[in-house]
Amino acid sequence: MDTPAFPLAGLRVLLADAGQRRSPVIRLELIRLRCQLVDVLDLVAEPHALGSALQRMAPELLLIDCEQPTPEMLAQLAVAQLQRPRPVLMVAEQMTPEQMRAALRAGASALQLAGLPPQRLGALLQLALARFEHDQALQMDLRQTQTQLAERKLVERARGILMREQGLDEEAAFQRLRQLAMTGGQTMASVAARLIDADQLLRHR
Structure with missing residues (x-):
């Protein structure tokens, strides 16, 4: 079995749940992947807590699970990514092309539409890590x-x-x-x- 390019064991992940109620399934899959779930942030109960949570917990990767990204969510993400860039995997039930572009501009590394099959989580985390590394290298070259x-x-x-x-x-x-x-x-x-x-x-x- 090949060693993954980006080991997931021990990866510190913050899950921001915007009411999709998938956090128990995601939590179980993160445990299976041997990631470290630092916390589950409820963006419905605390819609403005994303920036402070990222600063306080300093996760290595942010996983956002939402119906669709809101302007407020993307604004918080953009500010947080300017302060300390990190890989971001955004899972949404639906996104318009403009919302996709806005999410990428705000700092999302990888997007997943129409839900999150648990068996795909590992591959999506790898994709987010790889895309983040690629984007950081391009910015350094620039x-x-x-x-x-x-x-x-x-x-x-x-x-x-x-x-x-x-x-x-x-x-x-x-x-x-x-x-x-x-x-x-x-x-x-x-x-x-x-x-x-x-x-x-x-x-x-």
Whole structure:
């Protein structure tokens, strides 16, 4: 038997039950999968408790079982995911295409429609974990690309300042920035930012 890519044994799961009354069945299946159910949150009795419960219990995965996601639920989920992202499996009896898009934008990792067959819970948890890891990797790549682009723009601006103030050509100005960075043990971007700040101060005198 192959070892699952994402082991479920010991996985800390918070179940948010919005009146579907499936929590006993889900609880039994989580026990069979050897997950750790940290609590069952009743979203009918406590419709605004999702954010505080996630912060207090810090589960590794959130499982939401609902008739259909409400705007209030998705708003709480979006805020919680910004504060501390985690895999989210959302099970709903029905969802419009717009509700699906809204749930994904709010941070749901995997969606299951028309109920939850207990025998599929393990596979759905695996899917939520895999999708979450994939999305996090994409976001990290995007942040790195944005940082590199911003740093490149700083270097270009600083090079322009050196060309203007010291009469250097493009290559000489670039080499000058590199030399300053190596001498000071800094990145070219940090040297460029300091040079731009100094130029702006001089120009506003």
